[in-house]
Amino acid sequence: MTYARENIEQMHGYTPGEQPLGDHVIKLNTNENPWPPSPQVMAALRDISAETLRRYPSPSAAHFLAQAAALHQLTPEQLVASNGGDELLRLALTTFVTPGAPIAVTEPTYSLYPVLAAIHDSPVMSAELDAAWDLPVDFAERMNAAAVALTLLVNPHAPSGRLLSASQISTLASTLNGVLLVDEAYVDFVDPGHDVVSLIHKHDNLLILRTLSKGYSLAGLRLGYGIGSTSLLAPIKEKTRDSYNVDAIAERLGAAALADQDSARQTWHAVRAERERLTKALRERGFHVIDSQTNFCLAWVPAEARITAGELYAGLKERDILVRHFATPRLSDAIRISIGTPAQTDGLLANLDELLA
C-alpha cells in the first residue's frame, strides 16, 4: 500500500539535468560556472578543523551572513542563508502560502517552481510570456485577482536569458498584493549596472534569491541566500527553516567566496565575453538566439536544418557534449547551452558543424 499523500502520489518530481561521472564530457547542461571557485575558498576548505565538524554549526550561519551583509551594505537581519537557492524557494511557499492557495509563475519558467507547488498542494497561476518573451502587461492585476500570495519570477529569465529591469521589478512589487520572489540565480552574469537589492528598502514584499552555485562556482556546496526586509525574513529565520539548515563548511567557504569579489568578477567577465562569442557563432550558423544576460543561451535550430532540436541534443550527447533540451511546446525546437570555457565552445561548435552538415 502507499502511505504518501494523494497530491504527492499524483505529482511528478523534478528532473535535474544529467550529472555525468568522468571528466571527458563537455558539460553545458546545468549552468555551472566553467571557471573554478576562488583560491580563497580552497584555502578555507583546507582550514576546516575536526572540531568544526564535531560541533553543531551556527544556527543562522552567522559568519556567512556577516560577510553577505558587508557585501550588500545590509544588516544580517535582512539576509537569510539556505541550503542552496532551492531551499529558499520551498521556504517561501511554506512561509507565505496556505496549502491550496495559488502561486504565480510565468510560462515558461524554472521547471522546479510547479513541482514545489505540487508538493505544497497549491495550484499554479501561469501567465504566458508574450512573443517577445516579456511579461503580459496585466500580469500583476491578474495575480491579484486570483488572490495569489506568492509570485516566483526568475530574473534574468530561465530559459530565455532575458532581463527585466529594476524599475520593472519595482513596479511589479508595488502592484502585487502578495510576496514577489525574484530568483536572481543568474544575476552575477548580467551586464554591470543592474541592481534590485536596494529595492528591499522600498518594498517590504520583495524577496530576492541569490545562490553561490553559479556566480561563485560552488554548485557542489549548496549555498544560497535570501535578501529582504527584516519583517519579511523574520518568520523564515526564526520559524520555518530547518534548524542548522546550513552546514559549518558551507558557512565558511561561502564567506570566503563572497570576500573574494575580484576572483568571482573575473569569471563573470569571462562568461560574458564567451556568451557574446557563442551567440555570434550560433547566429552565423543560422540559429535564432535570444540576447542572454545569463550564463546560458537559448538557441533555435535553423529552420533549414535537417535535424530537430531533440536530435541535435541526442547527437551532441553521443559525442560526449551535454546540453539541455526541453520537450515542451514553446521550447521543443531549441536547445539551451551553458556558457563554457573557450575550448568547450570550440568543441561544441565543431561538433555542431558536423551534425548540421
Add this chain to the structure above:
Amino acid sequence: MTYARENIEQMHGYTPGEQPLGDHVIKLNTNENPWPPSPQVMAALRDISAETLRRYPSPSAAHFLAQAAALHQLTPEQLVASNGGDELLRLALTTFVTPGAPIAVTEPTYSLYPVLAAIHDSPVMSAELDAAWDLPVDFAERMNAAAVALTLLVNPHAPSGRLLSASQISTLASTLNGVLLVDEAYVDFVDPGHDVVSLIHKHDNLLILRTLSKGYSLAGLRLGYGIGSTSLLAPIKEKTRDSYNVDAIAERLGAAALADQDSARQTWHAVRAERERLTKALRERGFHVIDSQTNFCLAWVPAEARITAGELYAGLKERDILVRHFATPRLSDAIRISIGTPAQTDGLLANLDELLA
C-alpha cells in the same frame, strides 16, 4: 504588514541549544560526540577538489548511499540521504501528512517535533509517558482512533535516555495504521545487540532516521539518512526532497565516516564508559538519574539541595559549563548533561560539588 501564513504567525520557532564561540567552554548541552571524527573523514576533506565544488553534486548523494547500503546490507533504494536528520523529519510530514491532519508524539519528546507540526499546520496528538517513562499500553490504538498518519518516536528516548526494544518497535509498527518514524539519532550509543533496521523488511510503514551528527562526530556537516522499504521511501527520493539536498562534501565525508566503523565504535565505547561513570557519580551526590542508552543523562537535582535545577544550570553557565535545562512541567527539576570526555566530566563534577555545597 505581515505576509506570513496565520499558523506561522502564531507559532513559536525551535530554540536550539546555545552554540558558544571559543574553546574555553565545557559544552555539554547539545549532545555532540566529545571525540573527533575519523581521520579518514579529515583525509576525505583534504581531497575535495575545486572541480567537485564547481559542479552540482549527485542528486541522490549516490556515493554516500552506496556506503550506507554496504553498512546495513541494504540496497540504495532502501535509503535516502538528508540535510541532517532534521530534514528527514520535515520530509516525513511533507510526504505522509495532509496539512491539518494530526501527527503523534510522546510527551516529553524531542522539542522540534511539535514545531514541525506547527509549521505544517497539523495538530499534535500527544501521549504522556507513564511514571516509568514507558509508552502507554494503548498508544497505537489511540493514535489509530485519531487517524494519525505519522508517529514520531525518538528511540532511545530524548530527554530520558530510555530505550524501547526492537520487539516493542515491531509491535508498534504492526499496530499503527500510519507511518512510524523511529528517530535513532542516539542509537550508536546503545549497548550492542539492539537492531531495528532489519524490521524494515517486515513493516513497510517503518521509517528509521539516522544521523552522522552524534555517532560519527559530524554535527557540523549536517548529514542524516532514512532507512525504509523501497515503496515508503520512493516519494521522498523522487518527489518531496529538495533537488540536490545533500552537498558534494557531505556526500564524500559521510561515506568516509561510515567506512571507518572502527574509529566510530571506539568513540561509542568511550561514551558508554563515561556515561556509566557520570551516572554513578551523580547518584553518589544524591541525583536521581535515569539509566541512559544515549550520550546524555537526565538528572534530577537532589530534593535536599538548596538550589533548583534552573539555578544549577545558571550557576554552571557562569562557570563556563553548558548543560540543558527544560522549563517544562515534568523536566523542570532536572538537567540534561551530554556525555563529555573524562576531563570534562571531572570539571563538571568539581563545579557541581561547589554549587551544591
